[in-house]
Amino acid sequence: MKNKLFEKYFVFSPYFWLVLFFFIPLAIIxxxxISISEWGMPPYxxxxxxxNGLKINTTFENYVYIFSDFYYIGSFLNSMILALISTIFCLLIGFPLAFYIATSNIRLRNILLVLVVIPFWSSFLLRVYAWKIILQNNGILNVILLNLGITSEPLQLLYNQYAVIMGIVYTYLPLMILPLYGYLxxxxxxxxxASKDLGLNRFKTFFKVILPLSVPGIVAxxxxxxxxxxxxxxxxxxLGGSDRLYYGKILWEEFFVNxxxxxxxxxxxxxIIILVLPIVIFQILYSRWSQKNEI
Amino acid sequence: MKSSLIKSTVIFLGLFFLYFPILVLIFYSFNENKRVMVWKGFSLRWYNELFTNEQIIESFIISIKIAAFSATFATILGVMIGYSLVRIRKIPFRSFYIFLSSTPLVLPELILGLSMLLFFISLNNVIGFPSSRGQLTIFISHVTFCIAFVAIIIQARLTDFNKNIEEAAMDLGYNYTKVLYKITLPIILPSIIAGWLLAFTISLDDLVVASFTTGPGANTLPIVVFSKVRLGLSPEVNALSAILMFALIIIGLFYFYFNKKFKH
Known part of the structure; x- marks a missing residue:
């Protein structure tokens, strides 16, 4: 009898917190x-x-407004493209690293893994700031390029979309390496x-054996x-400039400026609907599917 | 032989890429010059200025306070979730429970921050609380998204260890609560510590959610640093970086120590 009460306490304390402080805020968004905007405080x-009775006063005007204006859709697409390019770069850098770490001997493997993840523990904001220093007009990268004679005058490396990609790949790389390593x-x-013994060359071994086996890690x-x-x-x-607008910035300005x-x-x-819902559905389907297939 | 050369080159370049920016940051923190990029000579001047900068010190104390409280709350609630998901069969609306406890992991911070802010404003309109935003609202928001991180660590640990130990203890006459406190909790204690450290770091490092839910008297360290470096460079922030990087990396090493301890 006593344990029933105990279980209830364990299940419902976090349940209560998350419904109140996570689910309700999402519902409020x-x-x-779907509220009609107006001047005033709050502005809706x-x-x-x-x-004279209950009247429901809702509108889909706000959705029509953002989906018919290229300013919003364009920024969202910019963000999707940015995310796609950054993900590909993370994969191209992260895969060989994860693979070679996973194939090292066990002592070296643990040391390397800690070394890869440790930067992730240091401050995110300051790691981005570090790139601001590196990419300055008189920063280290420009000094090296000038001394090697590759350019004759400092390049504008900062405040454009390439600097943004650089910063993202740098800060998010450990998030790619960890799950890849987990599967590899x-x-x-x-x-x-075995595949080498059976006569497959390096490339075939990679594409026919290693790559298919690491698909779950790549997806994660x-x-x-x-x-x-x-x-x-x-x-x-x-790190970015005014050459590209992104979803995050637009959302921020729509709220705080406009x-x-x-x-x-x-x-x-x-x-939420475009990015998060597909993942949640995928996760639920996947867990059901794997449960079924294990039995 | 050729392949091992490629291997060491890849690993070396990868590590170089990860550590080079951090080393640059630390290097420039010792620059005497106020203009960050022009090297004038080795000096500890900016460390001195950092420790006398009241704004930074104050925000640092606020950040540590919020991080310690939210990590503690998030760990308690996260342990409960991890335990429930692995050991308790009857959870009403289980899928919804999983949804609530895992979505904060993938939800972009910006959306989470906005939803928290609008929630606090609406709550204030309805019940008159919280009348202004500040440390309390940041704390609530941080707990909410740190819970998920603790929960997965605990979940993984509990799935790993053998349930038979708990059952054996029950057969020997321990009751439910006693098993929990004498057997289960001590076994997962390293993971609980690891979860707390992770939650602490995430809270300490958060800028976006804190920017949405902050108010008067609650400028956390990332908010102050961001306002200093958004448009330019700051030699004081360089000095701060070096110290903070060092401290956080040590916390990270502790995390590894606790999270790995009972794995093999």
Whole structure:
């Protein structure tokens, strides 16, 4: 009898917290996104009006507004492209690293793994700031390029989309390496030997054996990089210029500068539907599928 | 032989890429010159100025306070979730429970921050609390998104260890609570510490959610640093970086120590 009470306490304390401080806030975003905007404080009308009975006062105007204006859709696409390019670079750098770490001997492997993840523990903001120093007009990279005679005058490396990609790849790389390593670490290295013995050359071994076996790691790592990068605000703000607008910046300005709360909420809720919902559904389906296949 | 050369080159270049910016930052923190990029000579001047900068010191104390409180709360609630998901069969609306406890991991911070801010404003309109935003609202937001990180660590640890130990203890006459406190908790203690350290670091490092939910008297360290370096460089921030990087890396090493301890 006693343990029943105990279990309830364990299940429901976090349940209560998350419903109150996570689910309800998401519901409020949705509520405001279908409210009619107006001047005042708060800058939207209530969705329930009580005069001569209950009247529901909602609109999809805010969604129409953001989906018909290229300013919003364009920035969202910019963010998707940015996230895609950054994910590909993380994969290209992260895969060989994860592979060679996973194939090292066990002592070296643990040391290397810690070395790769440790920068991730140091401050995110300061790691982005470090690139600001490196890419300055009189920064280290320009000094090296000048001394090697590759350029005759300092290049403008900062405040453009390439600097943003650089900063993202740098800060998100550990998030790619960890899941990749997790899967590569599991598989049997003898498979590589076996495939060589069976006459497959390096390339065929890679594409027919190593790559297919690491697909789950690639998917996991790519999602961990792709989704947060679409919503990234700080890196474009620090390293980017005015050549590209991104989703995060637009959302920030819609709320803080334009004070259009319904519009900002519609942007945020669209982001949840487009980015997060597919993952959640995928996760639930995947866990059901794997449960079924294990039995 | 050729392949091992490629291997060491790749690993060397990878590590170089990861550590080069950090080393640059530390190197420039010893620059005497106020203009960060022009090297004038070795000096500890900016470390001195850092320790006398009241704004930075004050925000640092606020950040540590919020991080310690939110890590502690998030760890308690996260342990409960991890335990529930692995050991308790009957959870009402289990899928919803999983949704609530894992979505904060993938939700972009910006969306989370906005939803928290609008929630606090709405709450204030309805019940008159919290009348202004500040350390309390940052604390609540940080707990909310740190819970998920603790929960997965605990979940992984509990899935690993053998349930038979708990059952054996029950057969020997321990009751439910006693098993929990004498057997289960001590076994997962290293993971609990690891979870706390992770939550502490995440809270300490957060800029976006804190920017949304902050208010008067609650400028956290990342908010102050961001306002200093958004448009330019700051020699004081360089000095701060070197210290902070060092401290956080040590916390990271502790995390590895605790999270690995009982794995093999």
């Amino acid at each position: 949705f509520k405001i996104s 009308q209530d969705i329930f009006l009580f005069d 670490n599991k598989f049997d290295l003898n498979l590589i030997e 790592g790519s999602l961990l990089v792709f989704i947060p990068v679409v919503g990234e605000f700080i890196i474009p703000e620090m 004070r259009n709360w319904p519009g900002a909420s519609a942007l945020a809720f669209s982001g």
